[in-house]
Structure formats: structure tokens, C-alpha cells
Amino acid sequence: MIVEIASTLAFGGLAGYSFVKTNGNKPVKSDSDKILKIFNNAGLSKGGETIRILRKEEIDNGMMYVFQLPLGLGSDEIISKKKVLEDGLNTRSRLTEIHFRDIKNIKHLKWDKTILKQLKKIFTKTQMINKEVEIEFDGTLRLKVYDSPQDEKIPWEETMLQPGTWKVLIGKKRAELIYHDFDKTKHLIIAGVPGSGKSVVMKLIITSLILSQPDNVSFSLIDLKGGPAFARFKDCKQVENFAVNNKEALDVLKKVEEDMERVYQDVLVAKGFEDITEAGIKERHFLVIDEAADLAGDKEAVEILTNIVRKGRGSGHYVVYATQYPTVQTVASQIKRNIPARLTYVLDSVIASNAVLDTKGAEDLPDDIPGRGIYKVAKMNHFQTILIENTEIDKQVAPYINIKPRKEEEHAKTDIEGTKDGKHSLEFKTL
Structure with missing residues (x-):
């Protein structure tokens, strides 16, 4: 007592x-x-x-x-x-x-x-x-x-998917999940210094699209760092083109542009539709480029990419343009003007931040927290990228590996005339 x-x-x-x-x-x-x-x-x-x-x-x-x-x-x-x-x-x-x-x-x-x-x-x-x-x-x-910092590691869960939509989870803002809706904002610029989270979010986007729209999505993947970022996806049935150097990249860009023009002429203009949404077309094709800055010196490649960004919104050809070195040279004004959605991780200068966000801020992001970034469409949101481990990606996409049709089968399945190589990037079917 x-x-x-x-x-x-x-x-x-x-x-x-x-x-x-x-x-x-x-x-x-x-x-x-x-x-x-x-x-x-x-x-x-x-x-x-x-x-x-x-x-x-x-x-x-x-x-x-x-x-x-x-x-x-x-x-x-x-x-x-x-x-x-x-x-x-x-x-x-x-x-x-x-x-x-x-x-x-x-x-x-x-x-x-x-x-x-x-x-x-x-x-x-x-x-x-x-x-x-x-x-x-x-x-x-x-x-x-x-009163305390945001979580630095938020693991991916299957419940985070939005099946049947083109909404892709990119991160979390405290208690709120942040999705990018490609059918509302067609293209996306991604920037960030090496190791900041850029590759992680691109793999998250590709995986989410495959799982949410397995029968309606297709990809052209260009990895100008040699291919490691996208290698695990190259044998997925949804991946139609894969490039790891500038020469291959130019060939892929030409194929995507041809497919885009074909959709405009054979589907939209021919049948009087303004865009694929009005036409009732479900398919979308994604051109994902890692280290797009390496294309900046190729005039032909930049012109084709600019055309795809400008017209692809109507034809269902969407671009994810990623770079470690955002400048006015590597992110051409015509490309930037047509891509209002920006996602950036830490950058090394105010100039680089302005090249992506049109304002400073990315240079102040913590460089010791991978995945901490800013997502901007109408306004800026600070977020932490959802982490999906490579082992989980492999597990999730495994059902779609090594089941691509052979060339002769591709010819038989193509239901729109005008393709030169029998590829069917988008099998458009009006409802």
C-alpha cells in the first residue's frame, strides 16, 4: 500500500x-x-x-x-x-x-x-x-x-485490381488508393532517377492491365536499357512487339503507327465513328517505352511517336513514356502537350521537375524512399507506389505465357484487311 x-x-x-x-x-x-x-x-x-x-x-x-x-x-x-x-x-x-x-x-x-x-x-x-x-x-x-511518415512499403494485393476497366493502381495517398484511368487520360509520362521506382510502377501497370483486361489488351514494349525491365512479359500472349535497341524500336513504332492509321481508315472514318468508344470497340493497345530519352536524337522516331501520341487517343493506342532524364529535349513539346498525366519520382534538379510537372517539387522528394512520388493530372498528389514483387508478377502472368498463336494462325484470325504482316494488334469488333 x-x-x-x-x-x-x-x-x-x-x-x-x-x-x-x-x-x-x-x-x-x-x-x-x-x-x-x-x-x-x-x-x-x-x-x-x-x-x-x-x-x-x-x-x-x-x-x-x-x-x-x-x-x-x-x-x-x-x-x-x-x-x-x-x-x-x-x-x-x-x-x-x-x-x-x-x-x-x-x-x-x-x-x-x-x-x-x-x-x-x-x-x-x-x-x-x-x-x-x-x-x-x-x-x-x-x-x-x-504526426508520422507515410508507409514506405505497401504490398500489392489482388483486391486492388479494377477488373473490366482501364483503371490501373499506381499508389496510395495515406488512406486513399490512386488509380490512373487510361480511358479518361489516355497517355502517361513517367520520370525518375535510377532506383527511384520508375521500373516498379511500369511493371505494376503492365501486370494490372493483363489481369484486368486479359482478352482486350495488347502491348508493344520498348526497353532501351537492354530489356531487363520488361523481359518477364515478352512471352505473354498480350505482348505483340518487343524491342531492346533503337533500330528495333523504330520498327515497332512504325508497326504501331500503321495499325493506328488502319483503325482510323478501316473502322472510324469508314463507319462514321469519332473514336473507338463510340464504335463500341473494347480493345486497347499500349506502347510502353522505358528510357524514351534515347529516342530523342532520332528525328523519324520522334515524329512517329508524336503522331501516335496525338492521334492514338481516338484509335485506342495509348503511350506510357518513361525517362530518367526529363528535359525539353528528351520530352518534346508536342509529346508533352498531348500527355497531361504526369508521374514522377525524385529528380536531380528543378529544371527536370519543370520538364515533367511544369513546376518544381520533384527535386524535393526523398531520395532514400523508393516509390515516393508525385502524380499530376488536374492537381498534384504525393503518393507511395504499390510494391509488387517480381515473384508475384511471375505468378500472376504465368497463365498467359507461351500461348501465342503461330504466324499462320494469326493470318487466319485477322478480321480486318490491310495489315501487311498478318499481325492483329487490335482485333476490332464493333458491337
């Missing part, structure tokens, strides 16, 4: 000491106070007006702060300060925390001259604050401050 009373008194005394240390003459500032000060120090004001807080509310693992921006101050200026906000909120400090789950340990204390050290060990600790910030704008600025 005496021990319990002494323990309670010791606990109360330590708790009171903790309160004084953290709430004494200079109260610890709240995150909202810190944020407003950071905004002020960063010069984020307009015409003498400053950003003001409207409200705050609790969210899972953090708080959301809603701010009103002064007229003339754009949300892009705030988004560009994301790293500054995180650095300001993640200042190192001595935190005295009372761990109520450890109260039971008081009964096991050794009441001798080391008692204070024992109490301190139970009830206090030094830690590094590690908060993350998400910024959204919908007329008001919504700034979400999370």
Missing part, C-alpha cells in the same frame, strides 16, 4: 514537472502558430494581407488546417514551400511524454538512490518529430499535418 501511494505521488510529481517544463513561461507553440509564422517568414502575403486560419479539425494520424489566402496569392506559391513547412514543423526538441501504458511498471521500481533515474527512464524520452505535410486547394488552402 505504501509503495502504491509513493508511486502515485512520484507519478504526480513527475507529471507536474513535465507540465511546467512544456507549459511554463513560454508555452509551446501549436502547429497552426508555427505554420502561420513560417508563412510570414517566407513572405507569403499580398498587398499587406496575410494568410489567416479559418478552422482546424482532427484527421486520422494528424490535423487538417484550413486557411484563407489573400487575393492575388496563388496556391502554387504555398505548394512550393512544402519542404520549408515540413522542416519548420520537424524541429528537434526535448519532449516529455507520460506513457500511461507504463504506469504498471511503477510497482516494480527499486526504491533506492537510483529511483529518479528509473522514473525518468519510464516517463521521459527524447525523440525527433517526423511530421509530413499534404497541401490541397479547393478555394481554401487545406494543409494536412500528419
Whole structure:
């Protein structure tokens, strides 16, 4: 009984000491106070007006702060300060925390001259604050401050698929899964330095499309790093063209362009349809290029690729254009203009970030967290790529390996005239 009373008194005394240390003459500032000060120090004001807080509310693992921006101050200026906000909120400090789950340990204390050290060990600790910030704008600025970082490894699950659609899972934004819908936004640019997650997300996209639309999807895969990224897919029945160097790539581009033009002439124009959706055609062909920057010096290849990007939206020929070195030279303006969807991992400069996103931000992504990226269509979303292991890919695509038809069978199956080599990239059937 005496021990319990002494323990309670010791606990109360330590708790009171903790309160004084953290709430004494200079109260610890709240995150909202810190944020407003950071905004002020960063010069984020307009015409003498400053950003003001409207409200705050609790969210899972953090708080959301809603701010009103002064007229003339754009949300892009705030988004560009994301790293500054995180650095300001993640200042190192001595935190005295009372761990109520450890109260039971008081009964096991050794009441001798080391008692204070024992109490301190139970009830206090030094830690590094590690908060993350998400910024959204919908007329008001919504700034979400999370008390801990986002998961760095999110394993793929079969339940994440969207069968029968062209929606492909690319990652997770806290509690929200992020899908790219190829039937809404036909093409996609992917960028990122080596090892950042670019190859992982491309394999995820290809696997997801095969599993979601096994009878309606076909691929032309171009891997200008020699073929390792796509090698496990080359014998899938859905893969019709596979290239590992510039010469082979040019041949593939020509085949895809020919097929695209055939669809326009034989299906769309001939039958009076605006696009394949109106024609009721289910098939889609994906041209996936890893290290597309290597094509930048080939004028003919760039012209063909630009034509596919420009017209392929209507014919069902979609392009995934990936590069480690995004610049105004490697991502041609005509290609970029026709691909509003961008996905990037960490890049080595603001210039590279601007080449992909039309704004900075990719250079500030953590280079020690593979798969942490930004996905942008109408707005930018920070996300963590879903990780699908190579062993899982092999298991999932195994049913589609080594069952390609022979050449003579391809000729027999082709139901649209005009192909020169009997290939049937898309067997279009109007409903």
C-alpha cells in the first residue's frame, strides 16, 4: 500500500514537472502558430494581407488546417514551400511524454538512490518529430499535418485490381488508393532517377492491365536499357512487339503507327465513328517505352511517336513514356502537350521537375524512399507506389505465357484487311 501511494505521488510529481517544463513561461507553440509564422517568414502575403486560419479539425494520424489566402496569392506559391513547412514543423526538441501504458511498471521500481533515474527512464524520452505535410486547394488552402511518415512499403494485393476497366493502381495517398484511368487520360509520362521506382510502377501497370483486361489488351514494349525491365512479359500472349535497341524500336513504332492509321481508315472514318468508344470497340493497345530519352536524337522516331501520341487517343493506342532524364529535349513539346498525366519520382534538379510537372517539387522528394512520388493530372498528389514483387508478377502472368498463336494462325484470325504482316494488334469488333 505504501509503495502504491509513493508511486502515485512520484507519478504526480513527475507529471507536474513535465507540465511546467512544456507549459511554463513560454508555452509551446501549436502547429497552426508555427505554420502561420513560417508563412510570414517566407513572405507569403499580398498587398499587406496575410494568410489567416479559418478552422482546424482532427484527421486520422494528424490535423487538417484550413486557411484563407489573400487575393492575388496563388496556391502554387504555398505548394512550393512544402519542404520549408515540413522542416519548420520537424524541429528537434526535448519532449516529455507520460506513457500511461507504463504506469504498471511503477510497482516494480527499486526504491533506492537510483529511483529518479528509473522514473525518468519510464516517463521521459527524447525523440525527433517526423511530421509530413499534404497541401490541397479547393478555394481554401487545406494543409494536412500528419504526426508520422507515410508507409514506405505497401504490398500489392489482388483486391486492388479494377477488373473490366482501364483503371490501373499506381499508389496510395495515406488512406486513399490512386488509380490512373487510361480511358479518361489516355497517355502517361513517367520520370525518375535510377532506383527511384520508375521500373516498379511500369511493371505494376503492365501486370494490372493483363489481369484486368486479359482478352482486350495488347502491348508493344520498348526497353532501351537492354530489356531487363520488361523481359518477364515478352512471352505473354498480350505482348505483340518487343524491342531492346533503337533500330528495333523504330520498327515497332512504325508497326504501331500503321495499325493506328488502319483503325482510323478501316473502322472510324469508314463507319462514321469519332473514336473507338463510340464504335463500341473494347480493345486497347499500349506502347510502353522505358528510357524514351534515347529516342530523342532520332528525328523519324520522334515524329512517329508524336503522331501516335496525338492521334492514338481516338484509335485506342495509348503511350506510357518513361525517362530518367526529363528535359525539353528528351520530352518534346508536342509529346508533352498531348500527355497531361504526369508521374514522377525524385529528380536531380528543378529544371527536370519543370520538364515533367511544369513546376518544381520533384527535386524535393526523398531520395532514400523508393516509390515516393508525385502524380499530376488536374492537381498534384504525393503518393507511395504499390510494391509488387517480381515473384508475384511471375505468378500472376504465368497463365498467359507461351500461348501465342503461330504466324499462320494469326493470318487466319485477322478480321480486318490491310495489315501487311498478318499481325492483329487490335482485333476490332464493333458491337
